Amino acid sequence: MVDWHHLSDGERALLERLFWTGGLSRGDLAASVDFSKSKANMAIASLLGRELIEEGGVQPSTGGRRPELLRLSHGMGVLAAIDIGATSIDVALLAPDMTLIDHRSEAADVHAGAPLVFARVRNLLRQMRERHDIAAGRVLGIGVGVPGPVAFDSGMLVNPPLLPGWETFSIRDCLAEEYAAPVFVDNDVNIMALGTHWRLRGQLRNFLVIKIGTGIGCGIICHGAVYRGTDGSAGDVGHICVDPHGPLCHCGNAGCVEAMAAGPAIARMAEAAAHAGESALLKELLDRNGVLSPMDLGNASRAGDAAANAIVQQAGGWIGRMLAAVVNFFNPSHIFIGGGVAKVGPLFLASIRQSVYQRSLALSTRHLDIQYVPQVESAGVIGAGVMAVQETMLAGPERR
Amino acid sequence: MVDWHHLSDGERALLERLFWTGGLSRGDLAASVDFSKSKANMAIASLLGRELIEEGGVQPSTGGRRPELLRLSHGMGVLAAIDIGATSIDVALLAPDMTLIDHRSEAADVHAGAPLVFARVRNLLRQMRERHDIAAGRVLGIGVGVPGPVAFDSGMLVNPPLLPGWETFSIRDCLAEEYAAPVFVDNDVNIMALGTHWRLRGQLRNFLVIKIGTGIGCGIICHGAVYRGTDGSAGDVGHICVDPHGPLCHCGNAGCVEAMAAGPAIARMAEAAAHAGESALLKELLDRNGVLSPMDLGNASRAGDAAANAIVQQAGGWIGRMLAAVVNFFNPSHIFIGGGVAKVGPLFLASIRQSVYQRSLALSTRHLDIQYVPQVESAGVIGAGVMAVQETMLAGPERR
DNA sequence: CAAATTATGTCCGAAGTTGAACATTGTCTG
DNA sequence: CAGACAATGTTCAACTTCGGACATAATTTG
Numbered sequence: 001m002v003d004w005h006h007l008s009d010g011e012r013a014l015l016e017r018l019f020w021t022g023g024l025s026r027g028d029l030a031a032s033v034d035f036s037k038s039k040a041n042m043a044i045a046s047l048l049g050r051e052l053i054e055e056g057g058v059q060p061s062t063g064g065r066r067p068e069l070l071r072l073s074h075g076m077g078v079l080a081a082i083d084i085g086a087t088s089i090d091v092a093l094l095a096p097d098m099t100l101i102d103h104r105s106e107a108a109d110v111h112a113g114a115p116l117v118f119a120r121v122r123n124l125l126r127q128m129r130e131r132h133d134i135a136a137g138r139v140l141g142i143g144v145g146v147p148g149p150v151a152f153d154s155g156m157l158v159n160p161p162l163l164p165g166w167e168t169f170s171i172r173d174c175l176a177e178e179y180a181a182p183v184f185v186d187n188d189v190n191i192m193a194l195g196t197h198w199r200l201r202g203q204l205r206n207f208l209v210i211k212i213g214t215g216i217g218c219g220i221i222c223h224g225a226v227y228r229g230t231d232g233s234a235g236d237v238g239h240i241c242v243d244p245h246g247p248l249c250h251c252g253n254a255g256c257v258e259a260m261a262a263g264p265a266i267a268r269m270a271e272a273a274a275h276a277g278e279s280a281l282l283k284e285l286l287d288r289n290g291v292l293s294p295m296d297l298g299n300a301s302r303a304g305d306a307a308a309n310a311i312v313q314q315a316g317g318w319i320g321r322m323l324a325a326v327v328n329f330f331n332p333s334h335i336f337i338g339g340g341v342a343k344v345g346p347l348f349l350a351s352i353r354q355s356v357y358q359r360s361l362a363l364s365t366r367h368l369d370i371q372y373v374p375q376v377e378s379a380g381v382i383g384a385g386v387m388a389v390q391e392t393m394l395a396g397p398e399r400r
Numbered sequence: 401m402v403d404w405h406h407l408s409d410g411e412r413a414l415l416e417r418l419f420w421t422g423g424l425s426r427g428d429l430a431a432s433v434d435f436s437k438s439k440a441n442m443a444i445a446s447l448l449g450r451e452l453i454e455e456g457g458v459q460p461s462t463g464g465r466r467p468e469l470l471r472l473s474h475g476m477g478v479l480a481a482i483d484i485g486a487t488s489i490d491v492a493l494l495a496p497d498m499t500l501i502d503h504r505s506e507a508a509d510v511h512a513g514a515p516l517v518f519a520r521v522r523n524l525l526r527q528m529r530e531r532h533d534i535a536a537g538r539v540l541g542i543g544v545g546v547p548g549p550v551a552f553d554s555g556m557l558v559n560p561p562l563l564p565g566w567e568t569f570s571i572r573d574c575l576a577e578e579y580a581a582p583v584f585v586d587n588d589v590n591i592m593a594l595g596t597h598w599r600l601r602g603q604l605r606n607f608l609v610i611k612i613g614t615g616i617g618c619g620i621i622c623h624g625a626v627y628r629g630t631d632g633s634a635g636d637v638g639h640i641c642v643d644p645h646g647p648l649c650h651c652g653n654a655g656c657v658e659a660m661a662a663g664p665a666i667a668r669m670a671e672a673a674a675h676a677g678e679s680a681l682l683k684e685l686l687d688r689n690g691v692l693s694p695m696d697l698g699n700a701s702r703a704g705d706a707a708a709n710a711i712v713q714q715a716g717g718w719i720g721r722m723l724a725a726v727v728n729f730f731n732p733s734h735i736f737i738g739g740g741v742a743k744v745g746p747l748f749l750a751s752i753r754q755s756v757y758q759r760s761l762a763l764s765t766r767h768l769d770i771q772y773v774p775q776v777e778s779a780g781v782i783g784a785g786v787m788a789v790q791e792t793m794l795a796g797p798e799r800r
Numbered sequence: 801c802a803a804a805t806t807a808t809g810t811c812c813g814a815a816g817t818t819g820a821a822c823a824t825t826g827t828c829t830g
Numbered sequence: 831c832a833g834a835c836a837a838t839g840t841t842c843a844a845c846t847t848c849g850g851a852c853a854t855a856a857t858t859t860g
Contacts, residue, residue: 065825065838149763158763206630222622229731230606233763240725244643253759325640325725331629359653363549363558363633436849465807465856
């Protein structure tokens with residue numbers, strides 16, 4: 001395997017720039033890290049010699065000699081990315097520039113327990129490696145996203161409501177049996193935020209990624225880095241109270257957004273509307289499937305169904321109330337909304353926007369942009385891959 | 401004047417450590433910035449030669465030669481600190497180690513307008529300088545705290561509710577007429593947070609300082625630095641809604657904490673209780689002064705007055721609801737509560753604590769410490785002084 | 801008081817950094 | 831298509847910085 005340890009600070013800085021920009025010419029690279037041409041070239045030569053970076057073809061000229069693109073070398077190794085969802089597992093192998101080598105998404109029941117789920121994960125990874133002829137030793141780092149609170153340093157889950165029993169299972173140790181590479185575990189929203197951060201090329205300094213599904217979580221990028229808080233539980237916005245007189249939440253308090261506007265709450269409202277005969281369309285969808293999903297509600301909403309629209313607007317309004325509090329406190333430049341419930345469509349986003357802009361201070365919303373997470377397939381595994389690269393290659397040795 | 405410009409990165413790092421620690425021996429200093437002894441000694445010699453630092457006496461031995469303390473030299477210059485309150489102005493001169501050279505606190509009416517207020521500020525500063533024989537040129541930096549939202553880069557106020565008309569006045573330009581030193585302006589809560597951060601020697605990474613007075617504001621220290629948000633309005637927690645069915649706030653929305661638990665709301669509740677005959681003690685205090693202050697309410701509460709206690713608990717409960725939302729989102733290690741309303745006493749703090757712990761997630765409150773700001777006189781001007789030092793001496797040249 | 805301990809000061813070969821000259825490879829113009 | 835021009839890549843001798851070894855200094859301990 002290529003030796004990517006023992007990097008000097010300068011070399012690491014170059015790798016970091018290449019990772020975030022996707023590729024630069026020697027001149028641009030030197031300028032972007034404020035190195036002299038000679039210093040930069042020395043480090044570049046060292047990295048080229050060790051095959052950590054490679055030349056990636058000449059770019060169009062801007063009036064003189066054409067610059068030669070430098071980029072992270074595919075030969076240096078691969079990253080393994082694992083994204084555990086409430087009902088699915090995604091496993092992928094990625095090159096250091098975050099291009100997908102292989103990707104499998106499968107339905108899975110997390111209630112089967114962590115050992116079974118990770119036995120499957122390891123199987124999938126092994127199959128992928130064999131298909132592409134990649135030895136276990138060539139895996140440089142492993143990133144894992146899980147739908148629950150994680151103590152980042154230990155990599156252990158802490159009282160995960162959706163993953164009962166997982167708090168005693170060490171994902172790190174399980175994967176260490178097969179891989180020497182370091183394993184980093186974080187919750188799915190931080191992963192999503194990190195992936196978004198990378199896709200935006202690290203341009204934004206302070207933004208939020210909200211994931212609305214069975215629960216509601218929030219990934220925070222602050223000063224350009226993932227913010228995890230003191231106990232790693234920052235961004236747990238699902239239990240922010242938006243109505244003291246609201247319904248009781250399973251957490252014991254009343255009026256949590258999660259109890260009023262997350263997937264289950266929305267489905268319940270839709271089913272109630274269907275039973276009450278407020279919407280023939282929802283009734284029809286309910287009778288067909290036995291349950292109503294956010295997608296069903298979205299279809300009804302897009303078809304102009306009045307009852308569906310009312311539910312979507314109400315849910316968006318509650319989310320907006322919660323976000324208004326967060327915006328007043330954090331003053332982010334952007335909020336990206338993702339998760340299953342985001343699929344209910346444009347009216348949901350519009351309702352959230354209206355509610356936030358109405359309730360937040362003018363100064364905080366002057367430049368605030370609220371939009372859906374730019375959906376790409378495999379967003380989860382890319383975020384996990386970014387974390388793996390960051391923590392293994394780009395962090396100082398003290399983090400390894 | 402001493403030349404403190406043109407510092408190398410290494411020298412700046414040493415100064416920064418000395419500023420935050422208050423003084424270190426050569427060995428400790430070298431270790432704390434991870435320099436070799438030779439490198440550190442070279443920089444130390446340079447700084448000593450330019451009289452930016454000085455030797456401050458030997459410390460007790462720990463078994464061998466006694467270490468010689470190094471500290472920022474008083475001779476390098478002074479900082480000017482200005483803290484504008486709603487009804488008072490504080491002006492001070494500080495040494496680089498944040499010891500007070502002189503300090504004046506005066507009542508002032510900010511409604512008289514910024515030009516008049518700052519004419520007085522300049523007068524006070526000039527008097528102080530003359531008394532201590534300090535030329536204007538020896539002022540290294542000026543820090544200003546104001547009770548309203550500030551665009552940090554421009555130093556201008558933005559739609560300040562408490563300071564009408566101030567948004568067109570440039571504090572920076574006004575002081576530049578007399579001082580060549582750079583001027584930094586920030587809102588009073590950030591200043592308070594920065595001062596607290598310095599008093600705790602920069603130990604805490606993520607914490608909040610809540611100021612409850614006429615309004616409610618919050619200073620945020622995130623990743624060890626003041627977090628101001630995208631538009632500089634981060635921490636504006638006063639208009640977080642804690643009860644959608646609550647009373648109308650002057651901001652146009654219903655149920656803002658500020659409308660339910662800040663100084664005016666508490667006074668109103670206390671006066672209502674007095675008029676309703678619920679408390680003889682409050683009635684007596686009201687009759688004596690015509691109004692009721694947080695201090696009056698605190699005295700009644702400490703005397704065991706039931707009506708006063710009920711009000712204090714109610715207000716603390718609302719503050720706690722707001723903080724619970726913020727804690728779920730931000731997961732700080734500490735929350736410090738200050739401002740005039742903090743004077744109502746221990747029951748207020750207890751009510752806040754109870755409300756927060758009840759409504760926040762267990763994981764977030766496991767290590768959470770909520771207490772009053774460790775009150776020292778002149779906390780405001782010290783915070784402003786810390787900002788001045790940080791932004792002038794310790795920030796890279798690109799910030800100046 | 802000798803030996804051990806701790807802190808500080810100095811030196812020098814090794815390693816890193818730099819700017820500027822030089823080399824290379826392209827475009828553009830007449 | 832020659833020659834001017836422009837951007838990029840490479841080399842090198844002068845210069846700066848570094849880290850460890852060694853020397854010195856002040857105390858405590860036995």
